[in-house]
Amino acid sequence: MKSKSSSSEGRFAYEGLDRVIHERARLSILTSLITNPKGLAFNDLKQLCALTDGNLSRHLNVLEKGKMVEILKGHEHNRPLTVCRITSAGRKRYLEYLSTLEQVIQDAAKETKDEPAGNPIRGLTPSRA
Numbered sequence: 001m002k003s004k005s006s007s008s009e010g011r012f013a014y015e016g017l018d019r020v021i022h023e024r025a026r027l028s029i030l031t032s033l034i035t036n037p038k039g040l041a042f043n044d045l046k047q048l049c050a051l052t053d054g055n056l057s058r059h060l061n062v063l064e065k066g067k068m069v070e071i072l073k074g075h076e077h078n079r080p081l082t083v084c085r086i087t088s089a090g091r092k093r094y095l096e097y098l099s100t101l102e103q104v105i106q107d108a109a110k111e112t113k114d115e116p117a118g119n120p121i122r123g124l125t126p127s128r129a
Helices: 026-032 042-049 052-066 088-114
Strands: 067-076 081-087
Touching: 026 042, 026 052, 026 067, 026 081, 026 088, 042 052, 042 067, 052 067, 081 088
Parallel strands: none
Antiparallel strands: 067 081
């Protein structure tokens, strides 16, 4: 086991950036669902996230397997209706993820404030990639 003698060891590893959530479409889906706790109809969610039917279905499947969302199928006015809702476990993981993102932002803001731009380490020049 590694000692924690150095406070900077793994400082920017951000283990809380959940790989299931850390994908644009899934982040959009979860953000839409957390702001609509009663759930959203599939078509409404598709529109909010600017996804195709297939893309939304694929990402919902990943989130459902991760127990982050539940998908309820039923009928309304004799028409099929699919409603997607964030689970309590999904809400918890999402909020933990946001907390880690906030830390990333705070760290980046602090680091960029402490280090003047355009002042490279002596002997190094910025690459022109």
